[in-house]
Amino acid sequence: MSPSVVIVDDHHLFRAGVRAELDGLVEVRGDAATVEDAVRLVIEAEPDVVLLDVQMPGGGGVEVIRQVVQRRPAQRFLALSVSDAPEDVIAIIRAGARGYVTKTISGAELADAVRRISDGDAVFSPRLAGFVLDAFAGGLPAEQVDPQLDQLSPREREVLRHIARGYLYKEIAQRLSISTKTVEAHVSAVLRKLQLSNRHELSRWAVERRLVD
Amino acid sequence: MTVDDGAKMAGMSATASLRRDPARGVLAGVAAGLARRVGIDPLIVRVGFIAASFAGGFGLALYLLAWALMPGDDASRAPIERIAGKRETWLVVLGMMLLALAALLLLREWGLWFSDAIVWPVILTAAGGALIWRQSTATEEPPANRPAAAARGESRLPSVSLPRDAVGRAFVGAALVVGGGLVFLWLNGALGAARDVLLAVVVVVVALTLILAPWWLRLVRGLSAERTERIRSQERAEVAAHLHDSVLQTLALMQKRVDDPREVAALARRQERELRAWLNGRRLSGDATVALALEAAAAEVEEAHGVPVEVVAVGDAPLDERAQALVAAAREALVNAVKFAGPVALYAEVDDDHIEVFVRDRGPGFDPAAVPDDRRGVRESIVGRMERHGGRAILHTAPGAGTEIELVMKR
Numbered sequence: 001m002s003p004s005v006v007i008v009d010d011h012h013l014f015r016a017g018v019r020a021e022l023d024g025l026v027e028v029r030g031d032a033a034t035v036e037d038a039v040r041l042v043i044e045a046e047p048d049v050v051l052l053d054v055q056m057p058g059g060g061g062v063e064v065i066r067q068v069v070q071r072r073p074a075q076r077f078l079a080l081s082v083s084d085a086p087e088d089v090i091a092i093i094r095a096g097a098r099g100y101v102t103k104t105i106s107g108a109e110l111a112d113a114v115r116r117i118s119d120g121d122a123v124f125s126p127r128l129a130g131f132v133l134d135a136f137a138g139g140l141p142a143e144q145v146d147p148q149l150d151q152l153s154p155r156e157r158e159v160l161r162h163i164a165r166g167y168l169y170k171e172i173a174q175r176l177s178i179s180t181k182t183v184e185a186h187v188s189a190v191l192r193k194l195q196l197s198n199r200h201e202l203s204r205w206a207v208e209r210r211l212v213d
Numbered sequence: 214m215t216v217d218d219g220a221k222m223a224g225m226s227a228t229a230s231l232r233r234d235p236a237r238g239v240l241a242g243v244a245a246g247l248a249r250r251v252g253i254d255p256l257i258v259r260v261g262f263i264a265a266s267f268a269g270g271f272g273l274a275l276y277l278l279a280w281a282l283m284p285g286d287d288a289s290r291a292p293i294e295r296i297a298g299k300r301e302t303w304l305v306v307l308g309m310m311l312l313a314l315a316a317l318l319l320l321r322e323w324g325l326w327f328s329d330a331i332v333w334p335v336i337l338t339a340a341g342g343a344l345i346w347r348q349s350t351a352t353e354e355p356p357a358n359r360p361a362a363a364a365r366g367e368s369r370l371p372s373v374s375l376p377r378d379a380v381g382r383a384f385v386g387a388a389l390v391v392g393g394g395l396v397f398l399w400l401n402g403a404l405g406a407a408r409d410v411l412l413a414v415v416v417v418v419v420a421l422t423l424i425l426a427p428w429w430l431r432l433v434r435g436l437s438a439e440r441t442e443r444i445r446s447q448e449r450a451e452v453a454a455h456l457h458d459s460v461l462q463t464l465a466l467m468q469k470r471v472d473d474p475r476e477v478a479a480l481a482r483r484q485e486r487e488l489r490a491w492l493n494g495r496r497l498s499g500d501a502t503v504a505l506a507l508e509a510a511a512a513e514v515e516e517a518h519g520v521p522v523e524v525v526a527v528g529d530a531p532l533d534e535r536a537q538a539l540v541a542a543a544r545e546a547l548v549n550a551v552k553f554a555g556p557v558a559l560y561a562e563v564d565d566d567h568i569e570v571f572v573r574d575r576g577p578g579f580d581p582a583a584v585p586d587d588r589r590g591v592r593e594s595i596v597g598r599m600e601r602h603g604g605r606a607i608l609h610t611a612p613g614a615g616t617e618i619e620l621v622m623k624r
Contacts, residue, residue: 130525164525165571166558
């Protein structure tokens with residue numbers, strides 16, 4: 001069964017384009033152009049995944065996530081954005097999106113990403129992997145480190161580096177002689193750290209988007 | 214100089230600042246400068262100085278003080294400013310004040326003196342007046358600074374409020390003048406009578422303040438709102454100019470080339486890159502770091518071959534000679550990769566002792582052993598170049614699995 005999605009973007013042309021590209025690959029349950037409409041539509045349509053633009057009038061994707069999870073805590077989001085500024089990308093991930101892809105992604109790849117998210121995995125584009133490696137680079141004073149959250153394990157770094165180099169999950173699995181499931185587990189672990197860590201870079205990026213005060 | 218000339222001068226330089234005028238002066242041009250500023254004949258000022266000097270030596274001290282504080286006409290700085298940089302100004306002022314005080318006490322000891330009741334208040338008032346006067350001449354910014362600021366790209370707007378320290382100085386000056394007046398009244402026993410008048414004045418001032426304050430506040434707020442609006446419209450104009458020069462031009466070009474999808478895609482990519490660089494406040498041509506140089510190389514290759522190159526860089530380093538060799542090798546690897554027409558990924562990671570670059574394509578891949586010797590692209594310009602600079606290049610490829618070139622350089 002193909003997963004269902006709702007498309008949220010304030011650009012009409014873009015919504016129409018994504019709809020056409022995803023046609024037949026996933027079930028599109030509707031689209032919305034504003035934060036308000038999006039929240040209402042997601043609550044009604046109960047899609048597996050919400051495709052979410054980062055920058056929208058009225059608070060953007062971050063605001064949609066904030067309002068939806070109050071009523072549907074298990075709702076899954078995939079950020080789909082033209083922005084490649086780390087503060088935008090990190091902010092929406094920390095708000096709760098399980099992945100980020102750029103708008104230039106092909107229809108087939110997007111459908112694949114949607115499937116992955118609806119299965120509960122995380123989806124990292126090469127650029128997001130680069131941001132994460134950047135944010136987790138550099139040591140911290142030993143007493144401040146929570147290894148569960150503030151540091152990447154060597155294996156997680158290796159997986160992220162391969163994503164940044166443009167490898168697919170199954171190629172990474174092959175190269176590192178592990179299963180695709182293990183790759184996915186590593187990426188999900190990184191996602192959790194990304195969302196919960198207090199590392200300075202991450203908090204700074206979040207503050208720059210006024211995610212926290 | 215006749216009185217007429219003096220009046221003309223004053224008219225001509227009504228906005229001129231208080232400066233010494235050595236060209237017309239007898240000694241240092243203090244009297245001439247003062248006369249020009251006030252608009253009277255310098256002779257009157259000179260007579261005043263001389264009279265004051267005979268009566269208590271006071272004029273002499275005042276003349277010296279004025280000479281020290283007034284800048285020269287030829288835009289030379291005041292002697293006091295020449296003596297001390299800005300930082301020590303207050304120390305120098307303090308020293309001058311102590312010296313003047315010593316001179317005054319000496320004169321007092323010698324009997325060249327009016328009476329305490331006149332001299333001290335006059336000194337206080339003069340000091341306060343000097344502070345206020347100086348500042349009315351010093352607040353105007355020389356216009357010569359403005360084009361320089363504009364050239365640096367700062368959008369400077371004429372400030373609507375006085376600088377903070379100027380306000381402070383005016384306050385101290387006013388306090389000194391008022392204090393001098395009060396001391397004069399007190400020493401002459403006239404304070405009792407003056408108190409009634411003063412009370413009335415205070416009442417009127419308070420009343421006026423209460424009446425005028427809201428209006429004044431509104432004026433200040435209006436000014437700052439106007440300023441914000443001006444900044445905003447300036448920014449809007451700048452954005453509009455940029456969009457017109459870049460985005461609109463490209464869109465027009467794309468409409469003309471609709472029959473050539475490759476060209477249109479290349480135009481769109483180039484515009485996208487330009488716009489992103491502009492939004493991030495970066496210059497595309499500033500190749501001073503490894504990441505920027507790699508991005509520039511990728512942009513060049515992308516434009517020349519019409520194949521998208523995605524650059525992801527982690528960390529950065531200055532572009533030294535070895536890093537330049539690395540960038541050149543990476544560029545060569547990109548050129549090789551785009552020949553297979555698929556999207557190419559470039560990943561660069563800079564840490565404390567290595568720079569690593571990975572260039573990966575999703576082409577058909579090949580068997581490295583089967584490449585003939587005369588195909589020098591990979592061997593010479595990538596592997597050879599890296600080895601000459603103390604690095605290494607590793608080729609990962611197999612038929613059907615794409616190609617990845619790994620470049621490693623020690624920092």
